[in-house]
Amino acid sequence: MTQYFSFRILKKSRKSQARLGIIKTPHGQIHTPAFLPVATQATVKSLTPADLRQIGFEALLCNTYHLYLRPGHQAIKKLGGLHKFMNWPGPIVTDSGGFQVFSLGAALEQGVGKIMGFFPGRTNKPAKPVKLKLAEIDEEGVEFRSHLDGSLHRLTPQKSIQIQEYLGADIILAFDECTSPLDDYQYTKRAMERTHRWAELCLKAKKRKDQALFGIVQGGQWRDLRVKSARFIGNLPFDRLAIGGALGRFKKDMFRILGWVMPELPSSLPRHLLGIGQPQDLLQAVKFGIDLFDCVYPTRLARHGTFLTHEGELNILRARYRTDKGPIMKNCSCYTCQNFSRAYLHHLFKSQEILGLRLATYHNLWFINQLMRKIRRDIRNGKF
Ligand SMILES: [Zn+2]
Numbered sequence: 001m002t003q004y005f006s007f008r009i010l011k012k013s014r015k016s017q018a019r020l021g022i023i024k025t026p027h028g029q030i031h032t033p034a035f036l037p038v039a040t041q042a043t044v045k046s047l048t049p050a051d052l053r054q055i056g057f058e059a060l061l062c063n064t065y066h067l068y069l070r071p072g073h074q075a076i077k078k079l080g081g082l083h084k085f086m087n088w089p090g091p092i093v094t095d096s097g098g099f100q101v102f103s104l105g106a107a108l109e110q111g112v113g114k115i116m117g118f119f120p121g122r123t124n125k126p127a128k129p130v131k132l133k134l135a136e137i138d139e140e141g142v143e144f145r146s147h148l149d150g151s152l153h154r155l156t157p158q159k160s161i162q163i164q165e166y167l168g169a170d171i172i173l174a175f176d177e178c179t180s181p182l183d184d185y186q187y188t189k190r191a192m193e194r195t196h197r198w199a200e201l202c203l204k205a206k207k208r209k210d211q212a213l214f215g216i217v218q219g220g221q222w223r224d225l226r227v228k229s230a231r232f233i234g235n236l237p238f239d240r241l242a243i244g245g246a247l248g249r250f251k252k253d254m255f256r257i258l259g260w261v262m263p264e265l266p267s268s269l270p271r272h273l274l275g276i277g278q279p280q281d282l283l284q285a286v287k288f289g290i291d292l293f294d295c296v297y298p299t300r301l302a303r304h305g306t307f308l309t310h311e312g313e314l315n316i317l318r319a320r321y322r323t324d325k326g327p328i329m330k331n332c333s334c335y336t337c338q339n340f341s342r343a344y345l346h347h348l349f350k351s352q353e354i355l356g357l358r359l360a361t362y363h364n365l366w367f368i369n370q371l372m373r374k375i376r377r378d379i380r381n382g383k384f
Pocket of ligand 1: 328329332333334335336337338363366
């Protein structure tokens with residue numbers, strides 16, 4: 001860690017690997033374990049930075065792939081960097097662009113349109129047996145087509161770091177190859193070795209001192225590969241570590257993989273579990289010692305009219321809510337629940353009014369942030 005970054009563990013749970021900590025960045029602190037809302041196009045869809053602050057979020061994650069294609073990293077640099085561009089004063093994480101290139105780019109080529117359930121945790125649908133042909137990957141990088149206009153682009157470890165340096169987030173990610181749960185052992189092994197070589201290139205390519213770099217552990221659902229990858233990446237001079245890639249086909253696979261990987265990672269560095277965000281998964285993963293999460297799950301769900309509650313998911317479009325005077329969730333102190341009935345929200349979604357998306361997103365992110373707060377409080381009080 002440098003003068004710009006530090007990670008302090010304040011308390012460790014006695015019953016699990018859970019820990020309470022603070023990450024210091026040039027744009028402020030992140031109290032961990034923390035959830036980072038995803039601001040794909042430099043915006044958390046439908047919410048303002050003021051909303052996000054009010055909900056209590058300290059940091060966000062933006063997608064390099066999308067911002068590179070539009071408006072472009074050079075444009076964002078000229079406009080003063082990502083923080084200024086989107087008026088978010090707190091810490092920002094950018095991903096490497098790898099995940100989107102391997103999912104969106106490849107999907108477009110195959111006419112799939114959108115990956116559903118291909119990378120578990122990124123969506124809430126079960127995995128479909130679609131085989132991606134990642135023909136354009138070579139040892140130096142990956143060639144892909146823009147999902148916007150079909151134009152041809154090339155991403156390499158060096159290019160990904162350069163783009164992320166232009167964007168100017170506080171925390172950036174190494175460029176990795178994200179395999180699918182359907183890739184076989186041999187392919188996953190080759191991809192992991194490539195990711196390791198790319199990790200070293202990313203470290204070499206990095207110039208800015210005021211950005212921390214995450215290394216990413218790959219290895220699919222194979223124990224020997226995951227352990228090897230965790231040891232390799234854990235021994236490189238990264239500022240922190242992330243667990244990415246195929247986490248198996250089912251939820252139980254994911255926790256088995258965490259059980260292999262976590263003991264191999266240096267405990268002094270923050271650990272980020274990429275793309276996971278369902279409430280029960282957050283609770284479980286914290287027990288394995290995960291400090292950071294990001295996921296489109298709560299915000300995407302909201303835009304489909306589904307609200308997170310302590311009783312599970314509530315789809316407001318159901319007819320039974322048409323005349324329901326109650327709030328989405330009793331005892332929820334969010335703006336949505338304090339001011340609007342289920343009947344009104346049902347009406348907004350039925351009429352496809354924009355306010356419905358906004359109020360639902362607000363509640364779901366509030367719900368997730370309250371959950372993270374409770375997790376932190378319980379670790380602090382020795383009750384987790
Ligand atoms: Zn609420």
